Amino acid sequence: MATARHDHWIDGRTHPPRGGARLPTLDPTTRAPGDEIAAGTAPDVADAVEAARRAWRDWADRSPAERGAVLHRIAEAVEADAPELSRLERACTGKTEAQLRLEIGMSAEYFRYYAGVVRAAGQGRVIEQGAGSHTYTRYEPYGVVGVITPWNLPLNQACRALAPALAMGNAVVVKPSEFTSTSTLRLARLATEAGLPDGVLNVVTGTGPQAGEALAAHPHVRRLAFTGSVATGRYLAGVAGGRLIPLTLELGGKSPLLIFADADLERASAAAVTALAANSGQVCSATARVLIEESVHDEVVDRIVTAAEKLRPGVDYGPLITEAQYDKVLGFLAGAGTPATGGGPLPGPGLYVRPTVYARVDPASRLAREEIFGPVLVTTAFTGEAQALRLADDTEYGLTAAVWTGDLTRGLRLAERIEAGQVSVNGGPLTVETPFGGYRRSGHGREKGLTALHEYAQLKTVSVGLR
Ligand code: NAD
Secondary structure, eight states: OOOEOOOOOEETEEOOOOOOEEEEETTTTTEEEEEEOOOOHHHHHHHHHHHHHHHHHHHSSSHHHHHHHHHHHHHHHHHTHHHHHHHHHHHOOOOOHHHHHHHHHHHHHHHHHHHHHHHHHHOOOOOOOOOEEEEEEEEEOOOOOOEESSSSHHHHHHHHHHHHHTTTOOEEEOOOOOOOOHHHHHHHHHHHTOOOOSSEEOOOOOOOIIHHHHHHOOOTTEEEEEOOOHHHHHHHHHHHHHHHHOOEEOOOOOOOOEEETTTTTHHHHHHHHHHHGGGGGGTTTTOOEEEHHHHHHHHHHHHHHHHHHTTTBBTBBBSSHHHHHHHHHHHTTTTSOOBBBBSBBBBSSOOOOOOOOOOOOOTTTTHHHHHOSSSSEEEEOOOOHHHHHHHHOOOOOOEEEEOOOSSSHHHHHHHHHSSSSEEEEOOOOOOTTSSBOOSGGGSSSOOSHHHHHHHHEEEEEEEEEOO
């Protein structure tokens, strides 16, 4: 298929890049060139922020029910447009059908959830101070919010931040990853067609240094939400600190999956295989550090390896999304010793890495400590609950953890002790409703759930003397 050119989406219409430059994209399943996107620069960002600044007040003045109705229509539009959104997302990520269904379904769900939630929880409360006064609080939007997203779950992560931000009456400028911008551009068009006023959602594409930095630094951007790497998060925290504006940081992880001997080993091993295969391990919350009780360690590794060897490229797992990530993952594998399975690239032009498991890895090694962000699991054996907890927390990150045990009391004990933003015991689900975010260097602030609605609002107190 011929490649297409995509412009920015600003003030309800396409907007060619002011500098005239374009950036290429790549189909990671073949390494063939894909569509071109606009290489945004500071003047494009200024146009988008200006459009958002003009638009937010009228949007915020609408009732939560009116804003919710628009968000409902966006949810419906995303579902109806799933074939085209999938096509765009697949072209630059190579994601599998099942993964795309999941991500696009959840993208629509974010809008549906916040459409309802803002009507019930978007308002403040009355504070009783006795006769003679009437005091109440209001949640008010920031105005213009900047959202910067990564390449691993492009549409999904954009919607995760956009839905609560828009529900609360903000206008947003999104800067998606330069590798995976087209689904976010499409979303903005769908939102406009669904009745979102012009300027309330704008998308400026381009690189981090050219477009992202200009967005973070723009004086009219009053709040930032960033999902991506620790290095960029640290830089943006400095910018936000200097400007004294709030910032949500959803960063990386090296999350543990604990399997005790009394667990349902079949389901626990299947959970480990899901962490390996889902989006080829390019998931910030992937539980890629598998800690297994010594007495069942080898049996569980056998189960994982047997299942991993049945995974089919293109059906059960996709390619690495970027060339740089492919090189990075292969760099981890080179010189890492002999894996229990996998351990290198798949032959062919695509950026596929074989699902790889390293067993009995030294917890001090690079493989066990650094985020690989590819289809690679490492296992370590433990003896007893105290050692399991020590190993689980032996990381600078703290995004998620999973515990599998037949002893629910132990599961809950560990869930309360592990230093991570979310812990799933025996496969407990983490969904649109459940707050999501990191401890330690996995970031701060929360997305999803009721909490995120209030992250995109500032609380004002109004007090009236009645005497
Ligand atoms: P990245 O930090 O390189 O890029 C993320 C976004 O930031 C992109 O849009 C990029 O263009 C932009 N950016 C880069 N430099 C910038 C700068 N100086 N100023 C402003 N913007 C800049 O991250 P990535 O490689 O795209 O994504 C992978 C990382 O994201 C992994 O570490 C992963 O763990 C993390 N991640 C976290 C979550 C989460 O919710 N916690 C979800 C997905 C990915």
